Amino acid sequence: MKYLTTAPVAALTLAFATEAMATEWNVSVWGKRRAFTEHIEKLAELVAERSGGEFTMNVSYGGLSKNRENLDGISIGAFEMAQFCAGYHRDKNRAITVLELPFLGVQTLEQEVAVANTVYAHPAVTEEMAQWNARILMTSPMPQYNIVGTGEPRATVDSFDGMRVRATGGIGAMFESVGAVPTSVTATEAYNAMESGVVDTVAFAQHAHLSFRTIDIADWWTENLNPGTVNCPVVVNTDALEALSDEHRAILDAAVTESIDYYLTNYAELLEGWEATLSEKGVQKVTVDAAEIAKLAEGAQPIHQAWIEQANADGLPGQELYDLAVQAVADNAPE
Template sequence: MNLAAKLTITALCASFATSAMATEWNASVWGKRRAFTEHIEKLAELVAEKSGGEFTINVSYGGLSKNTENLDGISIGAFEMAQFCAGYHADKNRAITVLELPFLGVNTLAEEVAVSNAVYAHPAVAEEMAQWNAKMLMTSPMPQYNLVGTGEPRDALAKFDGMRVRATGGIGKAFSAVGGVPTSVTSSEAYQAMQSGVVDTVAFAQHAHLSFGTINEADWWTANLNPGTVNCPVVVNIDAYEALSDEERKILDESVPEAIDYYLENYGKLLEQWESVLAEKGVQKVMIADGELAAFKEKAGAPLHKAWIEEMSAQGLPAQELYDLLNTTLDNSRK
């Protein structure tokens, strides 16, 4: 065999060995790339960069699973990473629904990260997620939700009575407490539901009003209703995580804070542009009076918190402990 042939065989063997050693993950998200998914995109970028391309994460927007079935996909190992929102299947992730209670008083994305991280680290959360072969990796912090709607602005509590609203989780329960009629159509279906009149209003964070087009149907937007937000973790399949090499696991774990920092910076830019978006699309900015806000909070705040603690405690979860942890973390984050 001549030298050229030997070199070719050697190169091929090296190539096959490299391919065999490379780790490739799939991450299931939905919609399209937007502020809500930038930390996942950044994480994939960091992991590939730090591993020299030997550990890659392919981010799929709806190609692997429905958003409401991502946790199921993780449980059977259909993919290694996924994003989901607690309100999509509250019975499967009861412990973290404490983060979706209305009127918690979380004011900033940084505070949202702090309380989410604290709750995710609680043993009860890890135990419940393990039932789905899932491990919490990072949160997807979102600002307080607000409504967009058509027709006359819903600027008083009395006008929420009978209002058909796209809202999930604790936000949906908050509107129910004041006579609203929540529907849990997925985020991808919200625009069509609004356009066809299935709902009168849609509760989203700013990025979602943009990404899913609801802002294009809106006549008005509530600037200060702030009933709460949804909590949407990114999880990994436990088997896949444990199959990583020590170096790969270190790269993944250490890249999470960097990815979150990038997310916060990017989302901050979107919030700065929001006012100009409203002006450009001719959407009226509605400010709810302080008295109306206080009445909303009185009906949908503490009573729903108490009900959640009682219900989850009856199911064997350390509900009061989770609730207190959230509030203690929030207080400490402000110090």
């Protein structure tokens, strides 16, 4: 009789122990599933598969937080992982905004990954993220931005004067330096801003023009302006990361590189179909003259210097971070 009563208890204890070993993370992103989030989706797939379902991630597209508030949510442990873009709140992540400076010279997504990882490893970055109880897990590499617009194409520096453009970070500063009027409406607000005439143009990478439908109402797209891009890391809550078992931490770490590789392959496929997309939607491809681009690049240098000085004033090693980014661009230039 004694054995009959203790057996169910033992089984129940084992069940609770097994359940306690399971780890479930909530992940806050925004918009909808797209090329920009494919590394996160792949990461979730890999950790679930390799942990036998004991480590899972629930990816939420806007259900957990607004995109400008993801870093805040991470800081209080509202969710375990999130994606954010530095340009949405430069004051919260000043160090990594060096990666958003215009005309840094990044040419490929692979180069973008290498440069971002180099800067992420700097102590000033890790210390700033620690203030938000966050650690950067991986980047979200994006091609150089280009603009779509309505009406007559804007393809000269003079034509940018007075142009209302959706652009954040260093790209916005670059446009402002030549007389444009940048606004930092979020990606999810860009279509309405363009449709209602709040902005004349929108600066995005290709996937975002597709996902947020700005390409649907555009008359033209600049194919080679390439002023820069934004930097959007994926971060994890420090407490959640440290609470992982050694096994789950190893699975997570190993899955990051594979997830980035998958992202790069997927984005390359998107770019292969871009020409067909423009043709299908009747969007004119506009080539900006090299002399005009040179004017913009030259005008970006004071923006770089201003960033260094402001970073120094904020107590960051501005020159060191800038030099690190510039050197990383050179060291990882495509052959």
